[in-house]
Amino acid sequence: MRLNPSASIWINGQTVTESQATVPVWDRGFLFGESVYETFRTYEGVPWLFVEHYERLVRSAERLHIRVSYSVADLWAVCLRMAEAYLPQEAYLRIIVTGGVSDIVLEPPHERVPNVIVISKVFQPFPAAWYETGAPVVIARVRRNPAFALDPRIKSCNLLNNILAYRDAAQVGAAEAIMLNYEGWVAEGASSNVFIVNARGVLQTPSLDVGLLEGVTRRFVLQLCRQRAIPIEETHLSVEDLQQAREVFITSSLKGILPVTLVDGRPIGDGTVGPVTRQLLRWYNEAIRAYVERVRAGGTPLPYC
Ligand code: PMP
Numbered sequence: 001m002r003l004n005p006s007a008s009i010w011i012n013g014q015t016v017t018e019s020q021a022t023v024p025v026w027d028r029g030f031l032f033g034e035s036v037y038e039t040f041r042t043y044e045g046v047p048w049l050f051v052e053h054y055e056r057l058v059r060s061a062e063r064l065h066i067r068v069s070y071s072v073a074d075l076w077a078v079c080l081r082m083a084e085a086y087l088p089q090e091a092y093l094r095i096i097v098t099g100g101v102s103d104i105v106l107e108p109p110h111e112r113v114p115n116v117i118v119i120s121k122v123f124q125p126f127p128a129a130w131y132e133t134g135a136p137v138v139i140a141r142v143r144r145n146p147a148f149a150l151d152p153r154i155k156s157c158n159l160l161n162n163i164l165a166y167r168d169a170a171q172v173g174a175a176e177a178i179m180l181n182y183e184g185w186v187a188e189g190a191s192s193n194v195f196i197v198n199a200r201g202v203l204q205t206p207s208l209d210v211g212l213l214e215g216v217t218r219r220f221v222l223q224l225c226r227q228r229a230i231p232i233e234e235t236h237l238s239v240e241d242l243q244q245a246r247e248v249f250i251t252s253s254l255k256g257i258l259p260v261t262l263v264d265g266r267p268i269g270d271g272t273v274g275p276v277t278r279q280l281l282r283w284y285n286e287a288i289r290a291y292v293e294r295v296r297a298g299g300t301p302l303p304y305c
Helices: 029-031 050-063 073-083 126-131 159-171 215-225 239-243 275-298
Strands: 008-011 013-014 035-043 091-098 114-123 135-137 176-180 186-189 193-197 203-206 232-235 247-252 255-262
Touching: 013 073, 013 126, 029 091, 029 255, 035 275, 050 091, 050 126, 073 091, 073 114, 073 135, 091 126, 126 203, 126 255, 135 247, 159 176, 159 247, 176 255, 186 203, 186 239, 193 215, 215 247, 215 255, 239 255, 247 275, 255 275
Parallel strands: 135 176, 135 255, 203 232
Antiparallel strands: 008 013, 008 114, 035 091, 091 114, 176 186, 186 193, 193 203, 193 247, 247 255
């Protein structure tokens, strides 16, 4: 059975068919969830913010004592080639680096030899209506695991915490589940970061010490604001701050900047996509166009943030 007819898979240097695309049951990714990943999409066939994703992949891997054996240039070449095969459609790309095989022991006595996998498929856009009139989100009942237990900054393939939270959104057809940290502060979405424009008109996002993944898109939005002298506060936000905000949006590499106009069925601000979100969306789209042109001209991915 082919799960996704558009999928193409690369493992440890080889492009393989779906039936060849397997990892051993001894892989620590399977045995223990010891694996890390990055997900991103292309624009005009160019993987967006590739260097930033690669660097985060290496940082996550280091936290688990996994060494990423491919350079940024190696994986760039793989992803670009895979993505170009889909043109004029855009690609979804996922790089996975596992802990490699070992006996069933928590800490193997030898160095981990990772399996490195790239999965690509046609990128399926999110509903256009979400971007035009804003998306609904819910507050998840499940809390984000605290950084002192399992740091959300490690982008591990063990997504159980996120899956359990996202169920609350899926059940009611919401776009995202917003997770609170163990103390009740807004942390992040199940697969996105959160921003608000508060009642005083100040752009705010939860600070990293709340315990969240430092999103590549979050960093990019912070940089856009810095470049344009838009003040932005990284702070602690309560559920009330979220409910009483003038504007809310979420960010991720797949969703980009997604306006949010309903939280738990209650409208945010006047219930329409606000001016700050619209302005940021324009700047974000302009930056993407500039990035695509720059990469097409230079042939290599350049760091952005
Ligand atoms: N938080 C979590 C838990 C995520 O899974 C993601 C998606 N990778 C994000 C935030 C957004 O991160 P990025 O902008 O790097 O896609």
